[in-house]
Amino acid sequence: MVSKKKKKYSSGEGAQFMTRKAALKKLQLSLKDFRRICILKGIYPREPRNRKRAQQGAGGIKTLYHTKDIKFLLHEPIIWKLRDLKVYQQKIRKARAMRQYGQMRKFLRDYPEINIDHIVKERYPTFVDALRDLDDCLTLCFLFSTFPSLKRVPRDQSMLCRRLTVEFMHAVIAAKALRKVFVSVKGYYYQAEIEGQTITWIVPHHFSFQPQSKDEVDFKIMSTFVEFYTMMLGFVNFKLYHSLNLVYPPKLTAAFSSSSEKDLIDERAYVAERIAAMNMSLARVEGSNEAEELPEIDIFNTEDEDPQKLEDAKLEAEKVKKLKTMFKGLKFFINREVPREPLVFLIRCFGGEVSWDRNMFVGATFDESDESINYQIVDRPSMDKQFLSRYYIQPQWVFDSVNARILLPINKYLIGAVLPPHLSPFVDKTKDQVYIPPEQRALNDPEFKPQNDEASDEDIAEASDEDKEGMENNSDEEGAEEALTRQYQEEVAEESSSEEEVDGDDQNLEKKTMAKEKKKAMAVTAGVTHKEHPYQKEIEDKQAFRLREKLVRKKHRNLYKSMKAGQEARKKEIWLLRKKRRLHDEKVKEDKKSEKRKQKIQALEAAMA
Structure with missing residues (x-):
């Protein structure tokens, strides 16, 4: 029986990859919907080993996806939702063209919504998986929380990002999970440790928003990412609050009293503003206490028992324990020219109390005239009125103290002082x-x-860019080599000087030594150690x-x-x-x-x- 000839590109890389055009044809989706579904499901283009085989002999460079990923999308229920959206959009357009406005309002009211809960659970089956992928999520959500209402960024989305990010910061404060902070041109870099996972994110500076053209930034794609990240961050916040015995959505410990705030109508707005201030502790679940401290490190016998590693781990745990209560019992007052949110977040994370001018923002807990204030954070060259019972420092002292994990001396951070360099802890x-x-x-x-x-x-200053190799030789390795060569030259000089002294001895001494050597020619002599020259060994x-x-x-x-x-x-x-x-x-x-x-x-x- 003659075996059938195998068709070309039916196996190997030719069958493993699929172009974007073929994927659109298979899924029956537009490019816009395809991009959206790929972002939500976490599917991205792949780079093959042999592009010509993967493209089935076609030339050029095309966007390729794994065939199994595209087949995986065939069973996604959101695709049917996207098709329903297309039907409703067509009905709305038709009703608007026919001037049937009552029918159009009905279609807009019944417009289907996409729920992506199942995608978050599918991509992150455990809480630790979600924490590992939280860096980009937090960075983008903090960025969108600063956006005003834009054409391609819905106002509801930026407000949701603001609410979720404030909730996450409250969870970090309650868990005392912050470890490092750094101020740069891009913004504030924060690093926290939650459930044993290190999370690093960036919070942009609060400057006035500069609108960007569509050519420079594609807000539609960023908005699709934020759509998924907000759902993911909501799940993470819910789990964090319940693990810390906090009520979710967050509530204040003090009950709302309409008598004290007569002009206030909306209780939710009152609570939301005070929660955004991050100056008050949140309500806990009834009958629960604060989160317990982690126990001491357990020592287990391992194959490579390194006492130095154990000592380093113990020292690090002791430093972290002191860091969590570094500002405990201290009161801070923030001047109006100092950025409020990052400093409140830092001081509250490490057990301190903080307040500001009541006219600047809601949520102030004590006034500037309070005599129990320990530090007042100022960012101006001088102040007319000063209290003798407190220190007036610049904001960098707080950031540097957190990174150093001790309260640094304030003499370098007083008003008008030239600040030391702000070193990165990362x-x-x-x-x-x-x-x-x-x-x-x-x-x-x-x-x-x-x-x-x-x-x-x-x-060094006169050296050009072409002398790069010469500049690299100024490193520590070259310094070690120069020391070795110097030592080698000194040893050679010592040997040559000793040889000259031997040549200048008396001839009788030489004859005596020659006679002794002849006598001891057949005798066993003691070995002489050979001294290695380190430069030659190098x-x-x-x-x-x-x-x-x-x-x-x-x-x-x-x-x-x-x-x-x-x-x-x-x-x-x-x-x-x-x-x-x-x-x-x-x-x-x-x-x-x-x-x-x-x-x-x-x-x-x-x-x-």
Whole structure:
């Protein structure tokens, strides 16, 4: 029996991938609906190994999807909802054209809504899975919470993002889960630890909104992502509040009293404003207490018992325990020129009390005249009226104290003081190559003193971009090599000097030694230790390393190349950061010199006058 010939592209990469045009034809969807369903279901284009086979011999570069992903979408119930939406849109258009406005209002009232609860449960079967994917969700929701009403961003969506993000911040405050914070040009970077998962997100600065054209930003796609993320964040908030024994939706502990607020009509608006202020604790479930503290670290016997790791873990746990109550018992007052929300969030996370001017925002708990205030946060050069019972500090003190996990001395953060550099706490300690600025080194090692070698600075400044290799040789590795070469040269010089002394000895001494050597020619002599030169050993080690590199197996060679490329990229990044810092320091020196020149000229002019 003759076997049937196998059709081309019926197996392998030709059958595994499908173009976007073929996917649209199979699903019977428009491009707009296809993009929406892919975002909601988490399906994205793939890159094949062999593009020509995946495209079944077609040229060019096309958007490809896995065939199994497209078949997976065939059974999605939302596709039928999208088709129902199309039918209703067609009916509404027809009623508007026929001027049947009563019928059109009826269609708008019965317009079907898409529910994506089942998609969230399908993509995140457990709570930990949702926490692992919460970074992008929080960043985008915080961004949309600052948007006004736009053409492609519904007002309801931005208000929902605002409500959900405030609820999440309250949960972080109640759990005392915040660990790091950093202020940058993009916004405020926060890092929290919830259920053992590290979550990092960005909150933008509250500036006036600048509208963007459609060509620069596609708000429709971003809005589709937010549609899914709001549903996901709602699930996460619900689970967080119940794990912390808090009532959800959040409620205030103090009951609403209409007598105290006569002009207030809407109780929900009153509660929502006070919750957004983040200055009051939320109501807990009846009969429940605060969340219990985590127990001490249990020590288990493992294969690689490293006492240093256990000590580091214990030390880290002790630092986190102190960090949670760092501001406990302290009262802060925020001036009107200081950004309120990030500072309230930080101070409340670590057990402090905070308030502000009642005319600035609702939710203030005490006035500026309160004598029990410990710190007043000010961002202006001077203040006319000051209280002797409190410290007047700049906002950076709060951020730096959180990152240092101790209350820093306030002498560098007083009103009008030149602030120290705000160092980023997001440093990956697992990397083998990390740039550490001089200020961070000084904090880690109090005995560290930055070297200011004028000659080397001038030589470095004169070096061009083409001399990149020469600049890289100024690293710590080259410093070690120079020390080894210096030691090698000193040892060679010592040997040569000893040889000259032997040559200058008396001839009789040489004869005696020759006679002794002849007598002891047949005797057993004690061995002399050979002292290795470390510089020569370094060269041999490098040569042996290159030989070991050649012995890497073929299947591991690409992985090894990528590792080396990563090391080179980190080396280049460190070099660029050092160059940027060097240029900054040179500019500061020039500014100081020019300022001194101006002062001297002014002094001379005053003396001559």
